[in-house]
Amino acid sequence: MSSGDDTPAEQEPAADATTTESAEAAAPAFDERRSPIVDRLRQKLGDAVVATEVLPGRDIWVRVKVDAWAETARVCREELGFTYFCFLSAIDWMPSPYGKSEDDVDPVRVDPSAPIQPGVTGGDTRFQLLARVEAPRTGIGITLKADVGDDLVAPTWTNTYAGADWHERETWEMFGITFAGHPNLIHIYLPTEFEGFPLRKDFPLLSRMVKPWPGLVDVEPMPGEDPEDAEATDEVPE
């Protein structure tokens, strides 16, 4: 992701094959406990594995095609021993049109159609699924990602990991990604009649639009700092 603006634009017209190659070239890191897991996952899933990255001694990232999302979960749980379900969520890679922090006085307006700059293992779409499963026996965890297409539909994990139920409901209401095959895709946090998807980057943080961040401009003067108070104290000595 640090490669600058030119490289993603060049890679875009090319198909998945180039991203795979570049990912392999960029990930020569070897970890004797983690790298074999990646190899086995590639062996089981074949072409569905788009990109992988291993941070030795720390973590594994694997990006798969969204069609193989459910199959990936099954392979991870039943064949690779990742029995512990940690979390499932998503990332909206569009830069926020409302600026990045509350201290941004003049937020940079971004063009939503500009090419996105994804993180580890890359990505081609605005929304990306993010999930993590772990193997309690070995203490190794794996972070899984999948690009979600424009239809915003992904297969459900509930048949493999029962705990994915609530996480998919949360992801659905926060990002608007539908999980095909989910038994009970209803709101979990928000009221039933809520409109919009709050964790999308183009969903404004309304409370901060109504009232500016008080940390930026202290709206209430401190005692003694009030202009009227100051005048009053000035008059006393005289």
Added chain:
Amino acid sequence: MTAVTERQQRAYIGAVAAEARVNVELQTEGMTLNIGPQHPATHGTLRIIVKLDGEQVVAAEPSPGYMHRGYEKLTEVRTYPQVTTLVNRIDWLGHFANEVPFILAAEQLMDVEAPPRAQWIRTIFFELARQANITLFLGDLGAQIGAITPVFYAFRDREHVLNLMESVTGGRFHPNFDRIGGLKDDLPKGWIEECKAVEKRISGFCDEIEELLFGNEIFEQRTRGIGVIPPDIALSYGLSGANLRASGVDWDLRRDKDYPLAWKDADFKVWTHPDGDAFARCWVRLQEVRESTRIVEQLCDGIPSGSIMAKVPRIIKVPAGEAWISTENPLGEMGYYVVSKGDLGPFRCKIRSASFNNVSVVPWVMRGVYLPDVIAILASLYFILGDIDR
């Protein structure tokens, strides 16, 4: 799903039969009972919609969200040092423990490591937060099952832990003490001795509670064999912490993962229980506090000297990258997936809180139990609403 104990199997068959009977034969109506949002057993505002046939639960569906504060969205408009203020309020009883994994994730991305003294003090505070949290659980447990006395003992002894926190951080509930690269302040003079005295007190409290509650026949009858969760179900629902260890899975992140913290320098035992019932969950937590006092006592003796802050820039910009750090918090595994784009604040921060997963097992575990057991199961699963709703 496989039924686990004979009792549970019977209860489940009974519940299925009851549902059929409710609708067809007698044309009676089942009752829908709302437990919460304002119920003492819900630690806040969790609502559980329970469908009953007589005394038996046919279906239970928790409905969280009464306290959703949108911390994941808020982290996107805050700077890294400001985020600790937010995450303090996720699990408000284990305050300091929430800050640590976020700070560790930021430190990992920045390639900064806190000096040894800061690591030790962090670990001590982490364990103090665990004691403050689980002490209250052990007291509250009694109150929920019908014994009023333990809750007073718990508040009495937790006060001393909070005083310890306050004397260093200035905050009883929201210390906001952890910084990227180290800690805000060093320990005051004489604090170590005070801390050791408090540890003796907490360990005495554990003995007291063990005699008072765990040796009580009524307590055993209310919790033994109730709400059994087998290990494969626990894992697939993502249960963590004491709830997972009570199902016989020997997994404690403090021991099994490598952190730049001082747990590796302390000798402690990770307790598990083979039963997986409500009693086991409570019992494992009791042992967890006991081991926690042992950890703090050991760490108090060997705090390294030196600085408490590594060299970090005044304005913290975290380099682009992604990091996942989770720690063994009082309630279970708490972690942050931080996505940075090299700005002052996180681009996206996924907060994985323990209670969200721990409570998602409720619909599974409550099928077929009796109404009084609902409270015992909820109490033993132990959740904090702020930790479910974030």
